[in-house]
Amino acid sequence: MELLLLTFLPLVGALVILLTPRAAEGVQRGIALVTTLAVAVLGVRLYWGYEAGGDPTKYIFEVPWFSLPSAYAAPTLVYFRLGLDGLSLLMVALTAVLMPVVILSTWGHVGKRVKEFMVWMLVMQTGMLGTFLALDLVLFYFFWEISLIPLYFLVGIWGGERRLYATVKFFLYTLAGSLVMMLAIIAILYQHGTSNVYDLINLLCRLPVERQLWYFGAFALAFGIKVPILPFHTWLPDAHTEAPTSGSVVLAGVLLKMGTYGLLRFCIHMLPGAAVAASPWMMALGAIGILYGALLAWAQTDLKRLIACSSVSHLGYVVLGLFALTPAGLSGGMLQMVNHGISTGLLFLLVGMIYERRHSRALDAFGGVATVMPVFAVFWVFTVLSSVGLPGLNGFVGEYLVLLGAFQANPLWSVIGLTGVIFGAVYMLMATRKMLFGACTKPENQHLTDINAREIVLMLPLVVLAVWLGLRPGDFTSKAEPSLALVQQRILEARQRNATASLELDLPSPAGASVPATQSGAEGVAAR
């Protein structure tokens, strides 16, 4: 029930806001803030209470939903099934904690149509939480799509000048990926007679690698666009540049993590054979993405676009770590998902604050801002350090584990990824220098006011988390590790299976290795 409450509380808040009169903007803001704060409290309580490696059924809520035809006599029963485990825990907590921050940030930049804005924000939170918690493929797809729509409106209505171009591009691009994923889901449902994710995790790993790779490709395309993985990333800088601050924070902080979460949950855990086979390619994409994103960021002149490109680079670490398929890589990739949410979230918040004052994001428009906005400068430098992975702050542990894990799998991609450590410092410090340092000569900058108490308060939770994650990452990884260990177990099995399969393929027998596996899989389902 807790999970149900957590997921739908934002939706309830949205409905309440719908009932308020349009002019009561203060009330709408208040309701949104209270709702997200309540969700945050629930989320944090759930997080603390979560016993890693304990009874998994404790955190599952399910009711039968509807049935679909299947290849077997019995129809496929679709459940409304929410469940929490180590793979989703950190993402749920991140979503819950980030949203009040986002809502509080809108005081500064959402002046028109506040009511609808808050409604969409809350609907989006339900969609995101549902996506992370759904343990039924159909339900997952449902929430996945739900979370797409609000962002469309957030950017389309409250966005910048080229918002229409950005929204359509983002919407169609993501939708195209989702449709391919839907085809794969339909195929899986039809072939295997269940949409229960845990059952499918047990079933699909026995499929021959070639079959797994088909599903893998479809899922990876949808998730890869969302993450985004090179070369599907060009929608992201456009969407970020045009989105309002709060939209950017949610997009970077949570929505992109739906992609990396999907990669972990479905592409790796559910299809380990394919993951092992595709690992070198995915690692290559991750590592090249790190370098590519960094070079891209270096060439930007718009502050927000620069951070958007840095996201491409930072998410490359996540992909590199996850697909290294080593313990350090998995833990590091998981941590890096949270880290990116915190540091990039903070960066977008800060860019929003300066944009609200200066009405420009062009790097050349600034210079010497530190002299007029010293407190802003402190927060900015702190965030930059967290983003470039200074040890002691959050970014470092994730990056180190990712690169260590990748090094154990393939030193080449780790070393290429390491260039991101250098270039990350290059473009972040370049931006910092151009914005904060030097003489404050431009008249527009000389009377900028420093950030106010509200802005400090809304950033504090993220600042605290950045330090906490940097000093005691174990408080976070230890909760995820038992679940990640199960993933690791699947990977080891898949390695063995792939090895024996390739051995058997060498045999003269024409029967092939894949037939018995499929049969036993089908029998397994039929016997249920």
Add this chain to the structure above:
Amino acid sequence: MQSHESHAWLWWIPLLPLIGSAIAGALHLATLRARKNDPSAAAPGTLAPWIACAAMAAAFGLSVKGFFALQELAPSARHLASTVHHWISVNYPARGEFAVDLSLVLDPLSSTMTLVVTGVGFLIHVYAAGYMKGDPGYGKFFAYLNLFVFAMLMLVLSSSLLGVFIGWEGVGLCSFLLIGFWYEKGWPAEAAQKAFVMNRVGDACFLIGSFLLVRLFGTLDMSLIAGAIGRGPVELEPDVQLQVSLAALFLFGGACGKSAQFPLFTWLPDAMAGPTPVSALIHAATMVTSGIYLIVRLNPLFASAGWVLPVIGVVGALTALIGGSTALVQRDIKKVLAYSTVSQLGYMFLALGTGAWAAAVFHLVTHAFFKALLFLGAGSVIHGMHEEQDMHKMGGLRKHMPQTFVTFLAGSAALSGLPLMSGFFSKDEILAHAFASGGLYWGLWIVGVLTAALTAYYTWRMVALTFFGEERFDHHHVHPHESPAVMTVPLMVLAVLSVVGGALGLPPVLHAPHLLAEWLEPVTRDGTRILAERAGEHHLSHTLEWILLGVGAAIALAFAHTGFHAHKRGTAQDEVLTSRRPALAAWLSDAWTIDSTYQRVILLPLRMVSFVVAVVVDQFAIDGTVNGVGASARDVAQWTRRSVTGSLAGYALWMGAGAVVLSLVWMWS
């Protein structure tokens, strides 16, 4: 053997400066707030140096306590540890675990470093209290300075390589903040960025080295790694040997970044943009010696690394020569000292390349004394000359600043290796080791002797131009004056140390004990033994040692004399070189044009690649394809624009309709 008792008090050594930093930072913020209302208000920031100096004094006191605590123990048991908690752990049942503890270890090596960092650091803090007086960022300065000391102490006290890395990047950060302290001027901010980025290149190498160590040993605890190598066979399997060599090479790459060695040294001269106490503390006495510390700490690894040691020696000698020759022609007094630091660090790496671990630390310690002294003396000069750094605009200052002058002489004597000064003994020991190693190292010895000659020359040129000859400054605007006692007393203490510091490591021919080598012996034992077993031991006869000492003394005296007399009458000698050999002069003053070559060969092409990626690859190729595929998107956009009406009921209707359609599709499919 090792004491397993936990010595939690060790944590106070780094934590005290951290607390000091926090208080000083808070005072600075309070100052900002007070100034906002009333610019003339008594600023709370003036309390910051008291706090910072008190933190340093207390940390130094604890370091002394640690030193005596170690001395009471038997040499092999000198190892006090305190572990706080697991920092990073990856624990997967089937695959073993990877864990990093945050743990501090006090042993003879870290004790030596701690004493230097807190001791010299304390003196520089006191000096800075006078030097930075009146700066609007007074409190901020001490917050950064104390933060730096915290990071530096974490670096030298951590037992794990990743703990070292916390300090390693932490000192890099503080270096960044302090180089760019006067960021309003613009160029300090650029110098700060350059320092950070070049250090990052080294740090990336450091990380690769650490990955290889994890692969080899499954741990990053340096005592465990050193112990494992010390216990293991001297001859390694070829593939293990390769990995050990690569690990050592990459860690050395990290050391090159932090300790400003070729090819990563070009950030250090630019770093002089920071306030002078920063140059003394960070860019002379402490941070830049981190690389030497790291290699000595892992000496069994480097002793087993085969061809890596000669590489280190060659890089060290080359850097020493580049730095020394460039210092010859600098006009900025701080640039002379900066290139001199690069050069002296090169000597330390030359020592490491010969496996003379204790000699490297010896030179590290004496250099910390005399180079901190020289920088602070230069700061005193700059202070008295109203922020003038060009030596061609100085001259004759000995009458105006007698205390600064006398202490500066002591520092110069030590740097140039005049007989019986601290630098004489430490430099001689390094050169003697190089000479004894033979083969390739004879070549390095020649380079080392040549650099010693250059060192003596540029040091005394600097003394002559600054303190002797006619007064070349504008008497109407510049009134040179001696600095206050808060600045000159630290100079005097450092001057005494620079003169007598050589007593720490007297050469064997004098039949006196080499105190520092004996003190460090428990740490360097394994590395020395492995090296002896692999390459054989080298000993010099007493006659040869006397000859080498004599040669060193003669060269130092001769070139100090030449340098002094060529320049004591003014700037004419400098103009001789620039007019007769302008190309050579330009090449030397630009540090062999290495930095401008980087700009041209590395930075510019990378910048172009970045633009090509952004414009051609990303916008044109990838995004062009995307937009091409979505050509019909424009029509859709027209259609969707109508749907973005802002009417919530309208959206709800669409969502409902969509849901219905989807459900229908599912039911009938």
